[in-house]
Amino acid sequence: MTINDNNENWFGPELDDANDDLTTRLAGLAIDGPVSVLDRIAATWVRVPSTAGELFVASTDQGVAYVRTTHAVHDSETEFANLFRREFTRPLLAAARPPAGLLPALHEQRAAKLRFDLTRLSPFEREVLLAVLTIPRGQVRPYAWVANRIGRPKAVRAVGSALGRNPVPVLIPCHRVIRTNGALGDYIFGPVTKRALLDAEGTNIGEIYELAQHHIHYVGSDTTGVVCFPSCPNARRITQPHRHGFRTITEANTAGYRPCYHCQPTTETA
Amino acid sequence: MSQPDEHLVEALTDDLDTGFIALFHAHRAVVFSTALRITGRWADAEDLTAEAFLRAYRALTGYHRDRIQALRPRSWLLTIVINLWRNSQRDAARRPVAVPAEQAPDPPDPQDVQRTVDERETDRELAELLAVLPADQRAAVVLRHVVDLPVAEVAVVLGRPAGTVKSQISRGLHRLRELYPAAEQRGLVPSDPTEVRR
Numbered sequence: 266m267t268i269n270d271n272n273e274n275w276f277g278p279e280l281d282d283a284n285d286d287l288t289t290r291l292a293g294l295a296i297d298g299p300v301s302v303l304d305r306i307a308a309t310w311v312r313v314p315s316t317a318g319e320l321f322v323a324s325t326d327q328g329v330a331y332v333r334t335t336h337a338v339h340d341s342e343t344e345f346a347n348l349f350r351r352e353f354t355r356p357l358l359a360a361a362r363p364p365a366g367l368l369p370a371l372h373e374q375r376a377a378k379l380r381f382d383l384t385r386l387s388p389f390e391r392e393v394l395l396a397v398l399t400i401p402r403g404q405v406r407p408y409a410w411v412a413n414r415i416g417r418p419k420a421v422r423a424v425g426s427a428l429g430r431n432p433v434p435v436l437i438p439c440h441r442v443i444r445t446n447g448a449l450g451d452y453i454f455g456p457v458t459k460r461a462l463l464d465a466e467g468t469n470i471g472e473i474y475e476l477a478q479h480h481i482h483y484v485g486s487d488t489t490g491v492v493c494f495p496s497c498p499n500a501r502r503i504t505q506p507h508r509h510g511f512r513t514i515t516e517a518n519t520a521g522y523r524p525c526y527h528c529q530p531t532t533e534t535a
Numbered sequence: 536m537s538q539p540d541e542h543l544v545e546a547l548t549d550d551l552d553t554g555f556i557a558l559f560h561a562h563r564a565v566v567f568s569t570a571l572r573i574t575g576r577w578a579d580a581e582d583l584t585a586e587a588f589l590r591a592y593r594a595l596t597g598y599h600r601d602r603i604q605a606l607r608p609r610s611w612l613l614t615i616v617i618n619l620w621r622n623s624q625r626d627a628a629r630r631p632v633a634v635p636a637e638q639a640p641d642p643p644d645p646q647d648v649q650r651t652v653d654e655r656e657t658d659r660e661l662a663e664l665l666a667v668l669p670a671d672q673r674a675a676v677v678l679r680h681v682v683d684l685p686v687a688e689v690a691v692v693l694g695r696p697a698g699t700v701k702s703q704i705s706r707g708l709h710r711l712r713e714l715y716p717a718a719e720q721r722g723l724v725p726s727d728p729t730e731v732r733r
Contacts, residue, residue, distance in 0.1 A: 287712055290658050291680035294665075298567030298584060303559055305585035306592070307552075346552075354593045356552040 308353065309360035310345065315371045316465040317435045317458055321345040323357060324364045328380030332433045337454055352432070353385070370436060373402070381433055389417075393427040400441040403467045404496040404528065407445040407482075413531060429453060435462070443470075447477025468496055481510030483530050485522040492517040497528035540608050547595065547603050555592055562612050565682045569616055572677040575666045583623075587616045613684075613692045617674060624670060664714050671695075672707035679704050 308330060310323045321338065323331040323345075331349050338344040346357045370379045383391045396414040400406050408428075412421045428439040434453045440462045444450045449470070452459035463470050473495045476482070484500040485492035487507050492514065493500035511517040514530055524530050543561055546554030566587060571580035591612055595603065665673055671693070678689040679700075686704070690697040 287708060287715060288680050290661050291676065291711075292683060293658055294572055294662055294677075294681045295564065295568040295683070296571065298563030299581070300560075300563070302563065302567065302581055302584050302588075303556070305581070306559065306588045307556065350596070354596060355589065356555050356592055358552065358556065 307356040307358050308349070309358050309364075310342070310349070311360045311363045311367070312342070313363055313367065313371060315435055317454065317462050320371075320435060322363070322367060322436075323349050323353075324360070324367075325353075325355070325382045327382035327384060329364065329367065329433055329436060330382035332435055334435075334454055334458070336458075379436060381437065383432075386430075386432070389415075389420075389423065390427040390430060393424050394431060394433075394437045394439075397428065397431075397439055397442060398437050400438055402438075403498070404494065405441050405443045405463065405468055405470070405473065406494065408442055408450070409445060410494075410531075411442055425451070438462075441466075441468075443473075445477070445482060447474035469501060476510060479510070480512050483511040483514060483517055485509045485511060485517055485520075490522050491525050492522040492530060493525040494528045494530045497525055497530075499525050499527055543608055544604055544606055547606075548600050551592075551595060555595065558591075558608055558612075559588055562609055565609060566612050566616055568682050569613060569677055570620070572662065572665055572681050573617075573620055573670075573674050575662070583616060583619060586619055587612060590615050590619070609684075610688055610691050613678065613682075614694070617692055617694075620674075621670075661711070661715065664711055667714060668707050668710060672703045672710070675700050675703040676707035676711070680708075 304326045308323050308325045310321055312335065313320050313322055317334055319335040321333050321335060321342065322329060331352065333345055333348065335345075338348065349355075349357050366379045381394075383394060386394070392415045393411060396411050408421050408424050409418070411424045411428075412418050415424075417423070424442075428442055429451060431437055431439045431453065434440070440452055440459045442450070449456055449459050449463075460470070476484070476495050482495075483492050484495045484503065485508075486499075486503040487509060489499075491499060492511060495501075509520070509522075511520070511522070514524060517524075539561060543554065543558050546557050548554070563584070567580060567584045570583040570587070571577065574580050574583060594615075598606075665677065668676065674693060675689055678684045678692055679686060684692070686697055686701055689704070690700045693700060695703075
């Protein structure tokens with residue numbers, strides 16, 4: 266197979282001696298490059314609907330790498346592509362179809378099975394995002410819970426910064442992390458979108474805020490003796506006569522309650 | 536510069552991403568063949584090809600129009616391949632326990648069965664014999680005779696004088712001629728490539 270017939274145009278005629286069986290067989294060692302290598306070079310993008318409005322989603326061979334709402338990039342795929350290239354320095358092509366698992370993940374707002382390309386992030390940022398990935402739909406956790414969860418209880422502010430740099434918002438649900446005082450806190454796409462996402466997921470954000478105003482951060486049931494975050498389904502189904510609010514887990518423990526296995530409220534709040 | 540390359544360079548200055556994909560398809564065969572025959576392993580060749588094109592793209596994003604227009608894409612891409620390969624060999628040699636890459640026998644790769652099918656058109660015995668050549672000779676022989684570059688372009692890619700490259704090629708061919716009939720007589724090359732070096 267001859268790869269290029271135009272060798273001589275640039276460098277002039279070849280004055281090579283050897284042209285025998287060996288060189289013929291060497292020439293036979295040239296093969297066509299596998300097209301699949303392109304998947305490891307170029308990323309692809311799609312435009313998909315979600316509860317946060319339409320999204321541009323870019324993926325590499327490692328998984329979903331970059332997400333922006335169409336609103337955030339003024340509905341411009343060029344603006345999205347430019348942002349992506351500035352971050353990733355890779356070519357970006359339109360995908361024929363969304364990557365496997367993306368549409369179910371958006372539909373169920375559960376992305377635990379989706380593959381992500383977080384290779385450009387620091388180990389700390391990766392750990393933060395993977396911890397946030399475990400927060401179920403309809404629930405929220407304080408920033409301090411995330412810090413605790415990754416074994417860095419004092420790194421609450423750093424957790425906030427890492428979430429602010431989340432390259433795949435909506436899919437890795439950094440909108441499910443709020444302040445201990447019940448305020449929503451910052452969000453990449455702004456607080457209005459954060460609120461809309463939490464409302465769409467059926468989160469009891471108003472109630473959580475109310476409780477926090479009374480310094481109640483955990484809710485327990487006196488029939489089960491279990492204490493939860495207020496957004497946990499186990500907390501939300503406790504009927505009023507059996508509901509007890511707590512300021513800290515220590516306070517709940519002292520009253521004979523154990524932390525819920527589901528929402529794992531292990532964070533102490535001052 | 537050949538006609539197709541002129542179009543490629545123009546396309547790169549028009550729209551980097553579209554132009555880059557055209558560049559990939561125009562040169563993936565020569566880049567991959569070079570990578571496969573200098574490393575001797577399919578998986579390494581894929582890594583090297585992907586990394587070389589990614590480096591090329593990164594470089595292009597920082598180049599001005601003039602610099603892109605002055606590019607000779609094939610030589611440029613192959614230079615990146617060779618430099619990455621040399622660096623990886625140097626890094627491998629620095630690792631305390633590692634055997635220098637060119638002396639290490641190819642460990643059995645389960646995917647090789649599939650690759651053998653992919654490569655059934657090619658001369659596997661000869662491909663394995665290339666591993667016997669010292670790195671510089673192998674690169675020179677591959678660039679000159681596998682992917683059919685003129686000596687002057689091989690010299691550019693390897694960053695060596697043309698005279699040096701010529702003698703590397705001829706020494707490499709000489710060594711292959713010594714080994715090749717022997718391999719043919721036995722019907723096949725021994726499965727352990729270290730054996731032929733004794």
